[in-house]
Amino acid sequence: MSGKLLPHDATYESVTSAVTGMTLRRKTHRGWWFGFFLGLMLLNILLISIGWLFAFGVGVWGINIPVAWGLAIVNFVWWIGIGHAGTLISAILLLLHQDWRSSINRFAEAMTLFAVACAGLYPLLHLGRPQLFYYMIPYPATTGMWPQFRSPLIWDFFAVGTYATVSLVFWYLGMIPDLATMRDRCKKRWQARVYGLLALGWRNSAVHWMHYKRTYLILAGIATPLVVSVHTTVSWDFAVSIVPGWHSTIFPPYFVGGAIFCGFAMVLVIAIPLRWYYDLKDLVTEKHLDNMAKIMLASGLTVSYGYLMDAWAAWYNNEPFDSYIYSNRFDGPYAYCFWALILCNCLIPQALWFPTIRTHTIALFSIAIIVNIGMWLERFIIVSLSLHRDHMPTTWAMYYPTLWDWLLFAGTFGLFITLMLLFVRWLPSVSMHEMRELVHASRETAK
């Protein structure tokens, strides 16, 4: 298997220089500058829309009563979902000894971190009084007040906080040996200083490796349940309520499935251009794309099953509120969103059954984009459209996001793109030491 993951002539040196070359030898290319400029533009939009929001309040968005949660929460769930693939790839696949993960885990983890950073903005920004967000933290206040621990929002606050912390530590820890390699290979003194500082004095000794391996495995063990728990907890924000269309026991597995689905789609959206632009076809091979496509197909089927069971349960309940939510999804004023969702998430991904599609980069890239759109629609339908027609028909209303809703969403792409490009430019975006292990293993098997 590992034979397909590496070219036959791969050596320790070739693998290492391919990765270090991306940051150390290669000049900052025009394409990178273009992307960075775009990222900064969007980042400015983010800052402007946050400024506007703070100046005039959440009323600048399209939210209302009954739809009190709009694009902010939709985007929060969407970004958190994207942030799933990274930890899944690095932790769960590590524990399952899936060697093919080695070339993609690093930037998948980076993607996770940056996606969680984008996601983490929303719950703070969507507060009516964001300056008081710290009421959610259990701190010894003179008021004697604690958070209200029965609220799923508190669980969510902790779940996302834990996930962000563990993902950051896991990502950084995994990078330490590579940062040492960078330190040793860079030509400029100041660069060596910076990388040296980040490498925390790594000297490649056997003791270092022993400690490192052990810690990394333990962290993988800690991170693994988080992959499942964070989106489960996010799903409880909805499932614990009594809103028809939210109150459903299938939400945790179905949310986790959805998160893996769009997380892998996002990894592909990043990996395919990266691999083309930096000519990393030897490291991120067709085998990788194929495997990721398979996971996407499987998780996509889970999600489709979730839709089916959710609808079935609504019908089986024989209860007017739940069944109405579904008939409204099928042919209500937002039916086009639902059918677009079915097309994006259930029908089009079926093309992944064909091996040629799974390795065809353009087709795969397009499907990954479509899946990301589909998963966004899913969150929009669940979060906002469940609210627009709930128990009392007299309160039913439409929800239309405003310009400021969309600009904030566009702005988080700015944050994501900027961070991602800075990462690709300055940090080892493929795990060199794990790739070298792969080379070693393939040689052993060749013998």
Add this chain to the structure above:
Amino acid sequence: MIVDRRMPHVIHELADRINRHLGAIGSTVRRIDSPVVRNDQLPQSSRNVIVLGDESALLDSVQNIIQQSQRSVVLASHKNRNAISATWLVPESHFMETWSDARAHDGTASVVQPMISPLYKSMSAVEVLSALMNDAESGYDSVRKTWTMNDAEWETVLANGVIPNTAFEQTSESEAEPAGIDRPSEGYNRPAVPRSDETIVELQFLPDPSVWDGRFANNGWLQELPKPLTHVVWDNPAWIAPADAANLKLQNGDLARLSAGKRAIEIPVWIVPGHAQGCVTLFHGYGLGHAGRVARETGFDVGPLLGSQRATITNLHHSAKIVTTQHHQAMSGRHLARSGSLNAYLDHPAHPEFAHPASPLPEANLHPAWSDDGHKWGMTIDLTACVGCSACVLACQAENNIPVVGKTQCDMNRHMHWIRVDTYYKGSADLPDQTLHQPVPCMHCELAPCEVVCPVAATSHSDEGLNQMVYNRCIGTRYCSNNCPYKVRRFNFHDYSNDFVDTPVMELLSNPEVSLRSRGVMEKCTYCVQRIENARIARSIEGDTLRDGDIRTACQSVCPSAAIRFGDLNDPKSEVAIAAKHPLNYSLLEEINTKPRTTYLAEVNNRIS
């Protein structure tokens, strides 16, 4: 038998005959000489004119007299049409700033007492008149002089509000029946509208239900009060029957031209189920110049068509922004506003089925029940009594410092009313059998879904069963509103209360007993907790405990049909406890087990089932 005054003459004659037949004349129905001055009694012109009060500002005849006069003095509270064309303008005191007197419909006199001293240098009509009579006395002296009585009697009159035995004398009348309507049904034949042409409609003119003939147009509370049935705010679209709208391909808010002879108006239409076909109802009171800063650019003037019987209607194929706060009027198979016939009720008085339709009800509950010790506040709303007038909405707004948010925010479904009056139509969509009104304040659920989801405990349960909002603690996640099945929570999406209070005098608008809510905070009905506490304090000063009737919520105190009852459910003799145990009593959305403290009495009507 009393007949609506909008009814044609023949109906009044018929009612009169019935009353005579019943022997009601002189016992329950009293006839008096009409004290109302009619328009046609006004002089045509005059050299010197004094116009008192705002009401006449809307009359063209008064306007003509002012313009033709050499010298005119107008007493007006704000720059209305009369004030602008007058030679002299005297600022008018508000009736709550002045001493005056008034007469009720039956002639009973009442003394008008000021609530505050005048905010500005202004005069009342009484003071202007006395100034002109060279004895420039205060309004108080004038009133005392008019109603001569000693101080003790005066105190009694002020306390009671009315002066006893001042009703008009009953007019003596012949017992002979009026001639000419031996067979009144013939007189009732409506003038035949030639319906071969679908574009000709009969016109009906009504004063607007909230701003009346326009004299209240500059009042934001009234502008934002959802009008009965349509729930339209800030506008006066023409009502049209669903069938007519379908023929003309008109939808809600579409502009239509109504032309009668040379006069025409362009006005948006609103489709009203049950409205008579071939007829368009127009509401005056809108679209008037000089209506003040609130009413500026609101609504459509129907004045040009006043006096016309019929008009030709055409679809202009574009629409105006008309905002409603209730978009759906069907119950969609849910048992929300329940009603049944008197017969159905009498068949099963102990368990009327229409009040308790078969529905799976919750059987178990994981949460421990709240303690029932002490007071247990609750409210009942009698749907039989409710007429859907929306007075409760306004009373609540005034009591609880609820801001006016404006048409644009209403269009975004952000109106702030803590109680709303839902309208439901039963039966066919075009010609419903029945219209139901259901006031919906906070239910103060015993198992409140809003409370468990708040991450910071900003909404919590009091030991007397109130579902409380702690504004200071609220960080505005809005989760409570999402989880409220009744959607009675309101959110300050912008800084509404500060935006509303934009001039210093507006600060006097606020009820000092109730805090203003800042941007980003959730709010909702409190059962007028400030009134509960005030009543409790008042009783405790007397060394006494609360009694039934001590506390009257704002909505309850203005309800003209006494549909709202409030009190202690633990007091078995309280009005509310008795109503809560009535067989007609039901809980809204009881199937989701929120255990509301606000409950409803199903409507009983005289329909033949």
